[in-house]
Amino acid sequence: MSIASVRPGLPLARVNPVAKVAATVPLSIVLILTLDIVSATVAIVCEIVLFTLVGLGGLLWSPRTLPVWIAAPLTGISMVLYGAPSGATLWDFGVIHVTEGSVQIGVATTVRVIAIALPAVVLFLTIDPTDLADGLAQTLKLPSRFVLGALAALRLVGSAVDDWRILNLARRARGVGDSGVIRRSLGQAFSLLVLAIRRGGTLATAMEARGFGADVDRTYARAAHFGWTEWTIIGVGCLVAAASATVAILVGSWNVIWS
């Protein structure tokens, strides 16, 4: 069990992860600024068209994006039930006031969450953790100790999954596996923590033994390139942001949250 490496196969997988993250920023800013249905809907349409064009359509509709489709309506519903009331009241029940205004806010929130989370999830699924570390260290010049430490920690997540399974069996073997799920999980979580700390310590020693943290200018075996593909992707991200803002302003639905 490990964090899968995804580099082979997927479109955009070889693009510098820093560019993929950067490309989602302008749209996120636009959609945080305004609370309206039009801008987010335009963004979603653009996203679906673009991802399908570059060949990520399969990933877009795969179960791996399901959390987005589930979480977005849930946030929307809470806004419908508890959002600031305005306009005609549709339904009243205790602290719940469903009004025309709150329904509008709820729908706007739902599409906004989808528009922001969908590209983030799809693009992130094409990112290999090693490539991300290379990008963070070489393109953004973040300290290598920090970046590689985080990368190594990520690899330990895989061992933690295996440890959890074995701990589960071990508790059954020791005669304490019959107690309730919650109680058992708490004790098991503590054991997992102890094991994780010990593994982390050994890994740190192994890394040090191979010169990690030595007083030398570190080189990188893999070059994190940043060329026209990367700039194009960031450009496309800006265009989507601009398009959704422009359409919203033109149809008059642009609605900056503090106004």
Next chain:
Amino acid sequence: MAGAEARSAPAAVSAREWGWRHAGRRAPAVHGLDLDIGPGERVLLLGASGAGKSTLLHGIAGVLGGEEDGESLGRLLVDGRPPSAARGRSGLVLQDPDAQVVMARVGDDVAFGLENLGVPRGEIWPRVAQALASVGLDLPIEHSTAELSGGQRQRLALAGVLAMRPGLILLDEPTANLDPEGVRDVRDAVARVAEETGATLIVIEHRVSVWLPIVDRVIAIDAGGGLLADGPPGEVLAARRSELRAGGVWLPDDVPWRASAPPTATSALLTGAALSVGRVAGEPVREGIELEVDSGRILAVTGPNGVGKSTLALTMSGLLKPLGGRLAASDALASGLRDEPWRWRSRELLARIGTVFQSPEHQFLTGSVRAELEVGPRALKLSEQSRRARVDELLDVLRLAHLAAANPFTLSGGEKRRLSVATAIATRPRLLVLDEPTFGQDATTWRELAKLLVGLRDDGVGIVAVTHDDAFVEAIADRRLVLGREVTASAARAGRTDA
């Protein structure tokens, strides 16, 4: 930093009255050590468990840490410099192959050390390819490190160190977790590299015979401080035989202890027919297993790394559900329950089947040795008095009494192993299943464990031991079940070589 040429010259080590005390411990792990190892020497480092062999090796590698980690006594130099300043001169391979994989892909992992040394990119990849070739790891550089077997991982760790072209290769029980084939592969890879580069080599290993052909000097550390013996292998092993044996060293062609004939009375406890085992439903790692476990007999389950031995052990323990075929407990074992052990409740397993996991740490639940031993008896709702009696007896028999209040995680490897066996037998199960009970143990612990298991066998307990240990199979086991190399369809599909 010196260039690549200077790095590959063999290194010298010298210690004067050297010692190390881990933070929070009263007694030093090592002290009073005087030794000189010349460039290009190949040294086998021996000593009893707890004599401080690993501490010395970590010290030479410069990874013991700073003042908050412990206190250094005397002087230890590599090429006349403190080891931490000479990092990159030495390469250390640790015992646990899992714990030292840093990167997700084989090539990146080997390149990791070179990056840290500041080797230019153009030079890195040829050196990676060369290192992988010299350890005989014939895999694409994009291959996932998660899919390697134990033996492959250990060779990967070795390649990662060799690519750095260290003047000093340090190996801490590099073959303890490997099957006999893997042991020879890794040993031969080391020999080849030492030959090619002329690097100084220091290796720790309990089992002398593996490394004897390629070393030219044996150094034994005395647990009481200083050295026990130092000299050419033949001379040291002949002259200091009894001291070395007393110190837990595993001498060539020596089996620490042999079992007597098993009791005549025996009956079947567990029968498997066309059994398929696996950890994930629908993905058996092994199919068509036929087996019988009897009371008063020790059954050894052997086979190379990755054939599903551990998975079979967990299934026989009633911890995993069989994926196919049948595994039936006899009335003598089930005593009133249905004949399928995986259906039993956790508490019902206790007096029937005891399990000792491969890694003792996975099964520790409490903060002290005594509490650990009480877990089972407490779950069986034994009276305070009989609980105490059982625990005291076990503490005594397994020489753990002086550690009753210690935290299980702070014990030495041999002590942890003894404790994990003790916890499993505290509830007097009729069947005991052990995964690699003797791996990485010195001859003393090996003998104690063997005597304990044979004692249980003579009391009529049925014992199953998954093992790579030829000595155990030959001197202790009554029967043997060999799982061969042929791979099931689903294991081949998943591309896994390790179980």
